[in-house]
Amino acid sequence: MEGPLCKWTNVMKGWQYRYFVLDYNQALLSYYTSKEKMIKGDRRGCVRLKGAVIGIDDEDDSTFTITVDGKMFHFQAHDAEDRSKWVSALEDTILRHTHRRRPKKSDSSQIPTLNDFERKLTETDAYLQLLINQIADLNLKIENATTENDKEKLVDIKAKTLTLLDGVKHTIVLLQIAKNTVHPVNGLIDDNKNEAVSQQTTPKNLPSVSQSTKDRRNSSASRVVTLEASKKEESLKLESDLLNLNGVPETSYSSSDDEEFFYDASEETPGSTNIDIATKSIDESSGDSDKPAIMNRSKIDYDSLYDDDDEEDLGSIEGHGSVISHLISQVKIGMDLTKVVLPTFILERRSLLEMYADFFAHPDLFISIADYETPEERFIQVVRWYLSAFHAGRKSSVAKKPYNPVLGEIFRCYWDIPNTSQQNSRTIADGPVPWAKSDNLAFIAEQVSHHPPISAFYAEHFEKKIMCSAHIYTKSKFLGLSIGVHNIGQGSIYLLDRGEEYTCTFPSAYGRSILTVPWVELGGAVAINCPQTGYSANIEFLTKPFYGGKKHRICGEILNSSKKPIMSINGEWNGVMYAKKSNGKTEVFVDTKSMKIIKKNVKSINEQEPFESRRLWKDVTVALKLQDVIAATNAKSAVEQKQRDLVKERQESGVKWENRVFHQLGEHWNYNTPLTRRLSTRLQ
Structure with missing residues (x-):
């Protein structure tokens, strides 16, 4: 996808016209001063999209933001329809590259590593998306049901499926919390460093793969996912080699000196990913032996808890x-x-x-x-x-x-x-x-x-x-x-x-x-x-x-x-x-x-x-x-x-x-x- 957008620059405190090209395969949004410069390959700057987050303003129907590499970039489309097209394309690109699997480095008989844990979460996410799609299909079938009896049966199936969906979502969130407990997140994780995690750095208290989990891996659905994943991994490896040859930058950048700070530098900007954020695990914050046990209800003064208006600041959500x-x-x-x-x-x-x-x-x-x-x-x-x-x-x-x-x-x-x-x-x-x-x-x-x-x-x-x-x-x-x-x-x-x-x-x-x-x-x-x-x-x-x-x-x-x-x-x-x-x-x-x-x-x-x-x-x-x-x-x-x-x-x-x-x-x-x-x- 390509076309004109306006980009905000802090130096000029205003919007500047630029011609943008979205590379779906490289997860890269490049921009040029004009279409002619784009044809010549004279790139002005680019925004990496892997791990990026898109944002819109509900009060403004033409602007949107991309947050990545500790920076926030502001863009303005021609109108609401144009913004919708760009946001949709950007979201699809980000989603595609966010959920890619990495090559498997450890045998299944060994103690699972953090990468194994991540892969299983990604696999679970894939099944979750399938479930969401099936619910969407159910909605269409309910609308097109010819008899009241069929409609009631479909509604009942949908209700049970929604309960299952809620359980799967909740399970994934709990797994993420468990992961954060044994491996606290400090900002964004560099993919190369994450892949280099050896078996020796694997948390000792991470449970081993149970027999039931191994059995599930041998199921037909799991085999299909594994086959598809292996094909994608081969393709991704080749693609990764090509990207390295093409010199895809490690971070988003602008090639001109006067645009050094063209991203938003206000107090709401996410901090640099290099900053070491001191975070405590959930286990540490909740496992203090000096705190009273919640289940000892007879000793809890519930009313005083509600009278206490002090709310702890969340601080940085990066934790x-x-x-x-x-x-x-x-x-x-x-x-x-x-x-x-x-x-x-x-x-x-x-x-x-x-x-x-x-x-x-x-x-x-x-x-x-x-x-x-x-x-x-x-x-x-x-x-x-x-x-x-x-x-x-x-x-x-x-x-x-x-x-x-x-x-x-x-x-x-x-x-x-x-x-x-x-x-x-x-x-x-x-x-x-x-x-x-x-x-x-x-x-x-x-x-x-x-x-x-x-x-x-x-x-x-x-x-x-x-x-x-x-x-x-x-x-x-x-x-x-x-x-x-x-x-x-x-x-x-x-x-x-x-x-x-x-x-x-x-x-x-x-x-x-x-x-x-x-x-x-x-x-x-x-x-x-x-x-x-x-x-x-x-x-x-x-x-x-x-x-x-x-x-x-x-x-x-x-x-x-x-x-x-x-x-x-x-x-x-x-x-x-x-x-x-x-x-x-x-x-x-x-x-x-x-x-x-x-x-x-x-x-x-x-x-x-x-x-x-x-x-x-x-x-x-x-x-x-x-x-x-x-x-x-x-x-x-x-x-x-x-x-x-x-x-x-x-x-x-x-x-x-x-x-x-x-x-x-x-x-x-x-x-x-x-x-x-x-x-x-x-x-x-």
Whole structure:
């Protein structure tokens, strides 16, 4: 494949036209100053593609990146269609050269080496891909099924195959973790050095090949793979000799002095592969004899683990490179990650439902909306609370992912409002949190759907007659070097005494630099509206551009009922935001650095129902706190398997799932007994 692309250069701080040629066999992307120079063979530079990672920006439909050799290269296609063609061709090239087998150097009767281990993983990957292709064929057969009976049988086969697929993927990830335990990864591995690993350097605790494994090698499927592999290896050896003659560079380069630093040199750039990264094996981090045993449950204070907000920084992901690289090899740019199993070590010690509860970490700010007299003041306060919610929900810059809630999972809590007297307060037994009082802000959330993943939550303050109801469908997408999570849904705030409703949408979240030091940012445009008063706000969460700019920026404006701007807002959503009024006066709008986060009150885990978040995930939380990845993975798998068993039981008994405290109405999910309904019932 060949054609024009623009390439970013740091020296010129801009895009330069170049003519590119993709060599599929050599895994090389060469570029020239023009097509004529290409014909003459005057190459300007090249990018090696073996071991490279492609990335795209969800906010820009024409740019893409290639990360390899410790550098990040930025390219710009003519349009979205042109980018799609290049990205697809590049991905196919990378995948082809990433999964090549190396010549076998040891007899099967000897102790297996690291290369043997790698070969078996590659072979397993090949079978995994076959399984994925078969599932795709099943989908076509289901769509084309002529009778309902045939369709049901095919759907049943697909369900069982998906379970098998999930098990195979999980097994591969565990094997990668095991490999990383005995042979920690320090950046990228040089292929020649890796092949030179002798039998003496083989880890002693690597298990020998079992008889069953030898038998499997003799199976017909294994023989086919071996024959095909040997043919490919002969071809690859010849090809390798030719490449050496042609002088394929050891690293990507540019031949001109003025383009010495034409790759991205920002703080998100992966470090040099020559840097020695001090990493500890998972076994070392989890095998500390001073740590309490997870299984001794009677001595564990689960509640204190959740009260501890400190999350260990992941640091450089290169220490987990084998796991991340394997996962990346299984997905394509733009692929939906809803059903992709992510490694346990990236999990945050709380459920997604609890993260939504943390949106109300400034309960005094939320309930004060009802205190303002004019529509303009109330709307401004709604926007102020909205912009304060995300820094508490995203507690730190540590890029970790909350637990995926299981179907029917519940989280309940309440907040004491600062500087309020509780002398005349009373317990609201029919509220979302029956033990909360009338002057508390009570919260409840439920996972109302698993596929697609939809969460619903509800909050109310009885005395202020204010409530909030929302539902969010999280749709994850793989972007190469980033993961994008689109939060699809709507939230509504109701002021019962005013008869006003304020609707809002939610920004997308992005996990950036997933191969190096991950960090989180928000992006996208959101809208806040009040139909009763006509006030509205348009807020944009700005993602950081690679060629400059700051992180975590927002900008927006508030419009009155005449659609005239009365205030503009800018700043950082996790820092200080400023408001500029129509008279030109500027003032601090929200200062998240100085705002105190109010601790939520959650019932002790020992008193919770089995389906409540903290009790459900407690063993995973303990293991993560102790940095015992294997125990955390096992505990997480146990939770997920329990849910699969429950689904199977319902299917066998013909019982339809019923949500606990929310119900669906059109595209919305509403709380069953909101404050409006309970108050109207009392008046009757």
